[in-house]
Amino acid sequence: MRAANPEYLLAALRSIIKAKGLTYRELADRLGVPLSTFKRHLYSPNITLEKLLDYCQEADASLDELQKLAIKLQHDNDSFFSHTQDEVFYLFPQLYDFYRELRHLRNQDSYDYMRKKYGLDKTSTYAYLRALEMLGLVKLAEDNKIQLNGPYYYRFSDDSKLSEKYKDILKEQALENPNCVRVGFSRMYLKEDQLESLNKLLAKEVLKYHSENMQSEATGEELLRNVLLFVTHHQPLTFSDGISALPNSFLQDIRKTIVQFEEQGA
Template sequence: MQEVAHFEITLALKQAFKARGVTYKDVAERIGVSEQTIKRLFREKDCSLSRLNELCDAINISVYDLLDISRQHNEAATKLTDQQEEFLRDNPSHFSFLFFLTAQYSLETIKSRYELSEVTTFRYLRDLDKQGFIELSANNQFRLLIEGRILMQLDGPLGEVVRQRNHFFLEYVCDHDGETGSTFSSSFRLMSTDTLNALHTDFAKLDKKYRKASYQDASLLPKEKLHPVKWVSMVAPFEICGQWPLDKNIE
């Protein structure tokens, strides 16, 4: 308990309640306390180990699993070899196929959405196996050798692929702005260096917050209740005058 901040535990516990579809009142009745007691626990973000055990038992989750979710909120990440990056750069469809696998799309989903034959699916898997991304066995069964997200640098072999995919995403968000779950926001302002640094800090905190929340969601919720979501944040000193196009030869 000392290794994990109480607020981290109560946050994970709150997510577990949501995943199990139970309310504070439901849990209070199961362990024989008032609903206000449960609400106070979450409000004060503190509880004893014995109480934590009771709450976990009430929603059928191991206290060890809960503590693990509280601690292990940082995403695992894999750095590819130069050879692997070069292969994905030269074979962008293989890059997509691998990315789908790391995002936990099933083979059946990939095959269905892209109308892939069994032979084509096997060839993708075979090639990824040769490059050390997966371990392929009979009947297109495989084991991913990549843990978590793939680390990709803009100045590395995959830099151009990353740029292209993010340009595609930017256009998609612009086209779907205002639809459920999609938001595009762009601003140009004059600001001090201190304000710019504060903006970078806020973006970093927000990104970390939702990476952590998504890890907990994926750990606690069934996959059918999860939505694939992508986000991009971009901030930079940018002189629009001189960078944006301007016709020098108007009549």
């Protein structure tokens, strides 16, 4: 059996704790560890083996059980950002916006494209890319060629701060509108004939449900609905105020942040 990454071992431990109905405070009290320290340890990939074994024992879980669950989580969730990547992107949203656009470029010289589109100098462009390389998401070549690492699409984990921020932005943009739609997609490549097919499909389904409710006498003012299909041009959803020139301390700040999250609880 291959070894699981420390991050997934911790995710497995958190899952076991939750499944057994235990609380962090309960376990921290039993172990004589401050709650804040215990929480940090559960997210620190540099946790010592001794601490990990202590926590497993207190949660009544064997190391073999933890390893098997961690392997499954790692297999299922390889498209998730790591805790460190998520935290860094949350604290430096312009870096995440840069990365999101970089991943969606097609058949273009991404280095020159990003530099020219956002009016970046070579120093700032390199700083963005070097920060992503430090996070393990890109690999830089000497000729400014960029190799993207990992799957094309990344997902947010349940406890992702980026996920919460994404929801907040969507809510601000759309969900607080009294006429908001119930279902929404963005960045969809659709032709006019495909949109027409969707219109026909929606009309058919709405009329079918309407007829069923009429026949079953499931009617009344509270059930009356206006159903509209909105199709608009995609507007980019950004996490920052924009991709712009970076301060000279940017890479140093990124490095410190990565070290901070990777060494917590070590």
